[in-house]
Amino acid sequence: MTTFASLNQPSPSHAREPVPPDVAQALQAAAADEERGKRPISRSIDLLRQAGLLRDDGATDPARTARALMQVGAANLSVGRLWEGHVNALYLIRLHGSEAQKRDAAHRTADGALLGVWGADGNVPVTLDATAKRLDGNKRYASGLGTVTRALVTVNSGPEVRLALVDVTDAARADPSTWNMQGMRSTASGGYDFTGVPADEVEWIGGPGDYLKEPHFVGGVWRIAALQAGATVGLLDRAASKLRAAERMDAEAQKARLMDVLMRAWAGMAMTERAAAASADHFIAQDDIVATSIAARLYTEEVGLDAIRAVEQSIGLQHFEVGSETGRMARDLSVYLRQVARDAFLQRAAQTALGNDGRIWGVFG
The missing domain is CATH 1.20.140.10 (Butyryl-CoA Dehydrogenase, subunit A, domain 3)
Structure with a gap:
């Protein structure tokens, strides 16, 4: 792909171009079909996985991660949106999770999992109900419905907000019809209902308020x-x-x-x-x-x-x-x-x- 800035071409320093040119070209070529629903965006996520990019949590070399996000954004912004959520989720688990949770996230990613961070509450904010046995509420603007396998979900609100890692593969809970934006159509965004999800199926990442700590938020x-x-x-x-x-x-x-x-x-x-x-x-x-x-x-x-x-x-x-x-x-x-x-x-x-x-x-x- 020829660009003004040669953004997706090899540079004299290969470290400057973390996304292989053929991957960037394939992401670009797929974008139109993904918007029209003729090609699932998961296939583009597979390209990132094959290039080793899904292992990146943005902590080891943030400037290199930024460069990679620029390259993917230039080629296919919707794919970039999903990947950014995955990077963010891995980073938050690295930052706030236990050693076992970090290992589990690495293993799941290696096995094909795509993570996300879903923070925008719907008409009923996601909370832990009064019995502390199940979740209640829903999220909106949740990107990657049907592609993201586990999402870090904000639970409760205010300074005591918590992060819960939840399986989000239940298609019956997803509502893509709520995403009626003119752009970013192929992100498969929409609402997701967490009402009734048992608390023992929720994996808590960090403690109350950790999500909002700076300079990480x-x-x-x-x-x-x-x-x-x-x-x-x-x-x-x-x-x-x-x-x-x-x-x-x-x-x-x-x-x-x-x-x-x-x-x-x-x-x-x-x-x-x-x-x-x-x-x-x-x-x-x-x-x-x-x-x-x-x-x-x-x-x-x-x-x-x-x-x-x-x-x-x-x-x-x-x-x-x-x-x-x-x-x-x-x-x-x-x-x-x-x-x-x-x-x-x-x-x-x-x-x-x-x-x-x-x-x-x-x-x-």
Whole structure:
């Protein structure tokens, strides 16, 4: 796959390209069929598994994980969304789980399991009922219905929220009809009802409040930033390819419009890798790690939105045709960019970086 930034091509340092080019190409080729339901997304997950990527929990070399997420996001954002959830789940088990739970997660992953993290409550929040014998409630926006085999589910709410690892293979509990978004269709997202799941079938990971501990909670949104940055570059790449095929890429206006966004997308990639590396740097203050991760997440969102607009202007009406590749990618990216708590994140990062003298360099460095 040819890209502006050679994002999915081998580089002089193979360590810079954790996703093999043939895997990235196959993920890209499958995306349209996955959206139309002609190909199960599980087959793309198998490609990641065969490449050894499902063993990655993002802790050993976070910057490399960020690079891999960018590559997968550029090729197929929906697959990237499911993989990011798996990485996050493995990381949380590594962070809060017992030694036995860590070994079990590794064995299950080796045997083909795909994990997820489902945090958004539905109309009835997931709780442990009054008898403490079963769960009650449901989740919404749960990605990977029918593909994710075990999910880390937030139980109860507030500062005492807990993480429960639950088998989610019961199709009767899944409701994909609730996912009526215009983009990210192939993630097979929707609702999942946990009412009546016996407590003795729940595996508790960590204790009350562990899930919210920093710098691992908000400090981990660099993973989202990585997918956003990669998907943005992927969209620009596909737009440029279409324009070259139509002999429209030589126009100065096209070059200026797309290159302006691409330069900022490259900056977002660098910021994201920095945020990922900071997450594992024990010499950086916790608040600075969180602020750096937030900055990457918000900056890549802004660049992604600008890239969608630039591609619409460059491609024109064809971008909106049924079956348009750039149209599909833009829809997926637009939906994915709408992560929660944007304004609260901005305020939090601003308080860290701007609230005291001398903190700007500390956050950046």
